[in-house]
Amino acid sequence: MSQSVKGWALFKAAMGSRKTAVMLALGFSSGLPFVLLIGTLNAWLGELQVSLATIGVLSWIGLAYAFKFLWSPLVDRARPPLLARLGRRRSWLVLCQVSLAVLLWLLALTDPITAIGTFAGLAVIAAFLSATQDVVLDAWRIEIADDVATVELLSAIYQLGNRFAALTGGALALVIAARTGWPIVYMGMGVAMLVLVAATLAAPEAAELAEDRARPLGDHAAPDPRRRTLALVIVGLGWGAAILGLGSFMVEALSPPAPGAKAPSAGDFTKTWGPWIVIMTVVLPALVAAWTNRVREPQPQPGQRMLDHCYRALVLPLAELVDRLRWGAIVVVALILVYRICDSIWAPFAFPFYLDFLGYSNDEVAFASKLFGVLMTIAGVALGGLMFSTLGRMPTMLAGAITAAASNLLYADLATGGAGIDAFAGVFGLYDLGVDARMVRLMIAISGENIAGGLAGAAFVGYISSIASRQYSAVQYALLSSLTFLVGALGRAAMGEAIERIGYAPVFHFTALLGLVAVALVVIEWWRGAARAPAPASSVDPLTAAPVEAPKP
Known part of the structure; x- marks a missing residue:
């Protein structure tokens, strides 16, 4: 079936098989926490007259979606304890969905006025889990595709589920909040996330690629194990420093200032540290990628599999891009x-x-x-x-x-x-x-x-x-x-x-x-x-x- 199927025909296609029906539900599961945390949450805070500066700082939770590729190798290879028997993908999905349901309930029970720090912490954890769910779904969608439920069709159905979630977590949430209040909205959305666990349990588990697991670098040219490790350490330190800096300022900005002390300025932080964060997360990894291109070997020696998986996910793609585009990569x-x-x-x-x-x-x-x-x-x-x-x-x-x-x-x-x-x-x-x-x-x-x-x-x-x-x-x-x-x-x-x-x-x-x-x-x-x-x-x-x-x- 063509990926050009749209509208009612796309919905009918989604209901046509187990895989496509599950994909529609999981697309909804992906989109619901995103819209609740990135958009609708700000309507709640605005209604309570939380300052726009605080809303701006709290919006940094959206960076979890930008940084999700950092922990994707771990999610791709490891299985959460106690749930491993569900399979590599379903175990992570169940963990994320149940945890998101609990976190939405906790947000509903937390007063953003008197406990903004706790509220922000819960939202950060929820965004991290939501982004992790997206990592798993992106992989699952590709792995379970076949000649009938093609990647293109599954991707279109995934987007349809996202749109349903945007309407539910946006328009419907606003209408309900006007009549019952925001805590009831988030309690109800938590229940919806819990119900979606049934879709995960009904999802087919994809077969694991044994060869890819045993040889994570495959035939890709890469430096020797020692230099691969050094490249990962440098990139990891850059990203770690950036995340630590953002997290530290977020905690400081959302904490009550000491008596007589001036509240920290987000504008000053952005002007001083914003360029450094871009350097640590973009420029430094690009320079490391360019260096690895100079010292790579056509048939690299195997190192530790987990480190090699991380290198393949975090450095090799950028190295290929820099190698292909050269100076054009800057533009x-x-x-x-x-x-x-x-x-x-x-x-x-x-x-x-x-x-x-x-x-x-x-x-x-x-x-x-x-x-x-x-x-x-x-x-x-x-x-x-x-x-x-x-x-x-x-x-x-x-x-x-x-x-x-x-x-x-x-x-x-x-x-x-x-x-x-x-x-x-x-x-x-x-x-x-x-x-x-x-x-x-x-x-x-x-x-x-x-x-x-x-x-x-x-x-x-x-x-x-x-x-x-x-x-x-x-x-x-x-x-x-x-x-x-x-x-x-x-x-x-x-x-x-x-x-x-x-x-x-x-x-x-x-x-x-x-x-x-x-x-x-x-x-x-x-x-x-x-x-x-x-x-x-x-x-x-x-x-x-x-x-x-x-x-x-």
């Missing part, structure tokens, strides 16, 4: 770091903006953002796919970067009263349709942002898919798409402080200017000629097989 990585910054950096503040600053109700935001907005995102993705197939990769990338930056100006206009939006609505007679003018303004702004986000997202997924080589497609895709979250997530805490200090409109103007950096890098990459060169074959489909999506409320 590619820079473009990946900033391309989605416009929408990713302000995502945690969307619900506080709609609900608290603009004064819309939960029901209004649920309809405009999560129901109507989803349709606009689909329209944007379809537009991106059409442009990608007719105009090509780089023109679509450029259009996505420009529209993503311009969409921030819509929100700046909305924040100052919506004069520009009113003029647009007046020209097209949108106020004559009998819909409340305030809702029209919100829907126009969300339409622009979601169409731009869908277009940019489709272009970006296609671009990363074209960069990844077939030999390392899954890991390179995960690595490159993870970088997408890094810069935007680092800037969120500082952005929360900036909004409290100068207001939403100036910040939206600033994020629009940030988007011009992505526009400039697209032009440079286009000029560099990488898009016109024959692209390496990739097993990742640009529109349906993407496990990554810019965080949205």
Whole structure:
């Protein structure tokens, strides 16, 4: 069955066999904690008048999804105790789902006002487990595919499950919260996660690849065991230092300051340590990868299997990318770091903006953002796919970067009263349709942002898919798409402080200017000629097989 199956036909296909039905449920299981932790949680905090600076710091829990490839070798090879008899994949899924259910219940029982540190700690652990579940599902989806339930079909069904989860954890959660309160919402979502364990138990367990387990490096060229270990130590220390720095500041920022002491500034932290974090997590591993290319051996000697698995997952894919792109890797990585910054950096503040600053109700935001907005995102993705197939990769990338930056100006206009939006609505007679003018303004702004986000997202997924080589497609895709979250997530805490200090409109103007950096890098990459060169074959489909999506409320 073709991966082009969509809509009701896709849902019918999902119900057509055990594998596809389970994939739909597990796609829902993947998407539900993501939307509850990255978007909906901020609506709860905003309703309680938690400061935007605190919301910005707390949004760093989303980095768990960016860093998940770091522990993927452990998840891929080890089995959790007591559950090992369920199989390599199902044991991890059951552990993650049951733990997520318990953590959602604990979040429901914790007061974010009086115990923000405990609340944040629970959210961090939940994000870590949610990201781990995604690692397992990405592997399981590939391993159980066959001629009927193809990887492409399973990936499309996985995305469909994610969309159902976004509606449940977004729109439905807002509607329920308006009537019962947020603790009841998170208690109910915890029950839903527990119910999804049944889908995991019904899932077929994939056969283990004995040869790959015995020879993790296979025929890949690599340095000798001593140098492999040294490369892993250097990369591990860089990532460890970055995570420790972020975690330490997060704990400090969420702890009450000592009497007479000044609260730590997220803006100061971002300016001082943000560049160093990028160096430790991006530049240093790239330099190590370049060094390993110089000292590699065509037939490397085997070392310790666990270390070799880690090397294959964390260093080899980047080494291949640097070796193939040479100096062009600098432009590619820079473009990946900033391309989605416009929408990713302000995502945690969307619900506080709609609900608290603009004064819309939960029901209004649920309809405009999560129901109507989803349709606009689909329209944007379809537009991106059409442009990608007719105009090509780089023109679509450029259009996505420009529209993503311009969409921030819509929100700046909305924040100052919506004069520009009113003029647009007046020209097209949108106020004559009998819909409340305030809702029209919100829907126009969300339409622009979601169409731009869908277009940019489709272009970006296609671009990363074209960069990844077939030999390392899954890991390179995960690595490159993870970088997408890094810069935007680092800037969120500082952005929360900036909004409290100068207001939403100036910040939206600033994020629009940030988007011009992505526009400039697209032009440079286009000029560099990488898009016109024959692209390496990739097993990742640009529109349906993407496990990554810019965080949205």
